[in-house]
Amino acid sequence: MAADDYRLLQRSFFARDALDVARDLLGKLLRRDGVIVRITEVEAYRHPNDSANHCRFGLTERNAAMWGPPGRAYVYLCYGIHNMLNLSTNEEGEGAAVLIRSAEPVLGLTEIQRRRGATTTGPTLLTGPGKVGQALQLDTSWSHHPVTEPGGLEALDAPAVGEILAGPRVGIDFAAPADRDAPWRLAVAGTKWVSAPKGLRPV
DNA sequence: AACACGATGGACT
DNA sequence: GTCCATCGTGTTA
Numbered sequence: 296m297a298a299d300d301y302r303l304l305q306r307s308f309f310a311r312d313a314l315d316v317a318r319d320l321l322g323k324l325l326r327r328d329g330v331i332v333r334i335t336e337v338e339a340y341r342h343p344n345d346s347a348n349h350c351r352f353g354l355t356e357r358n359a360a361m362w363g364p365p366g367r368a369y370v371y372l373c374y375g376i377h378n379m380l381n382l383s384t385n386e387e388g389e390g391a392a393v394l395i396r397s398a399e400p401v402l403g404l405t406e407i408q409r410r411r412g413a414t415t416t417g418p419t420l421l422t423g424p425g426k427v428g429q430a431l432q433l434d435t436s437w438s439h440h441p442v443t444e445p446g447g448l449e450a451l452d453a454p455a456v457g458e459i460l461a462g463p464r465v466g467i468d469f470a471a472p473a474d475r476d477a478p479w480r481l482a483v484a485g486t487k488w489v490s491a492p493k494g495l496r497p498v
Numbered sequence: 499a500a501c502a503c504g505a506t507g508g509a510c511t
Numbered sequence: 512g513t514c515c516a517t518c519g520t521g522t523t524a
Contacts, residue, residue, distance in 0.1 A: 338505070347505070357520060375517030377506050394505060425506050435519085466505050490506095 301326065301451040306443045309365035313339040313384040313391040314479055320382070320393055321483050322456035325442075326449045327431045329403045330410075332421065333453065335488040336397035338464045339479040340381070342389040347470035350390025359438070361390045366443040366450070370433050377425030378433050382442060382450065396465070396480070397422040398430070399488040422490040458484035460495035 301324065309316055317339040325332050340348040340361075349358045349371065360369035361383050369381040369392050381392035398421050400407050407430045413420055421430055428434075431448060442450040461478040468475065482489045484497065 340505075349505080352521070355521070371505085372517095372519060374504060374506055374515095375519070379505065381505085396505085423507065464505070469504085 301331075301453075303443055303445065304366070304450040304452055306364070306366045306441075309382060309384050309443070310386055311365075311384065313341045313393055316382075316384040317393045317479070317481050318459060319455070320395075320450075321459060321481060322453050324401060324451040324453050325380075325395070325398065325431060326451055327433075327447070330400075330406050330430065331402035331451070332398035332407070332427070332430065333401050334395055334397075335399050335486050336395075336422070336480070336482040336490060338394040338396055339384075339481070340392050340394065341479070342385055342391035345391075345470075346474045347464060347467040348390065354390070358390060361392045363387055363439060364441075366441055368433070368437045368440040368442055368448060370428065370435050370437045372435055373425065378428035378435065379424045380428050380431065380433055380437075394424055395427050396424045397482070397488050397490050398427050399486065418487045418489075422488055424490075456483045459498050460484050460489075461498045462494035462496060465491055 317337045320334050323334050350361050354362050360367050364387045367383045373379050380395045383392045385391040460482045462480050464480045
């Protein structure tokens with residue numbers, strides 16, 4: 296299949312609750328120039344009433360892309376080092392997004408290795424949100440970029456996946472217990488391209 | 499105007 | 512298992 300045969304996801308795909316979008320994003324593709332990856336693990340950050348969500352204190356300059364139209368990138372810097380990719384969901388005015396936690400190389404493996412500074416072809420190449428950001432060469436200036444339009448970073452359609460695993464989100468111990476325990480981390484079953492298989496179980 | 503800390507990853511014991 | 516790099520953001524004063 297030629298790269299030009301891939302179809303962009305539509306804005307309406309993202310104009311739904313983050314948890315629904317998260318589930319449907321599994322198996323979909325992200326393209327940046329000659330690199331294509333398949334999404335294998337995601338987390339939903341919902342609106343409202345999600346105390347793990349960056350939008351929990353309202354609109355700020357950093358999280359503005361989450362409040363904006365659906366289908367936009369929200370890239371934020373974590374620990375001063377890692378650029379984390381989210382895709383905005385819900386309707387404009389609702390602060391919600393899906394964090395892309397892991398992916399699997401589809402095209403451009405050697406370029407991904409170069410960007411990551413790694414030689415492995417195994418899951419450690421691309422499991423973890425910081426690695427995804429690095430492989431797609433993203434930084435915070437990519438926030439607000441529409442992934443439903445050609446050019447730059449694109450979200451591409453692909454067949455739905457089969458079985459799905461779910462479990463609590465990672466690294467949100469600061470959140471309220473109910474939000475901490477909510478099974479809003481989703482992953483493709485049967486793949487090794489998942490950052491933390493522990494804690495995931497079939498839905 | 500200061501300050502504490504994070505939706506992590508890699509190196510090391 | 513532990514340690515910590517590294518800096519922008521949001522909170523608090």
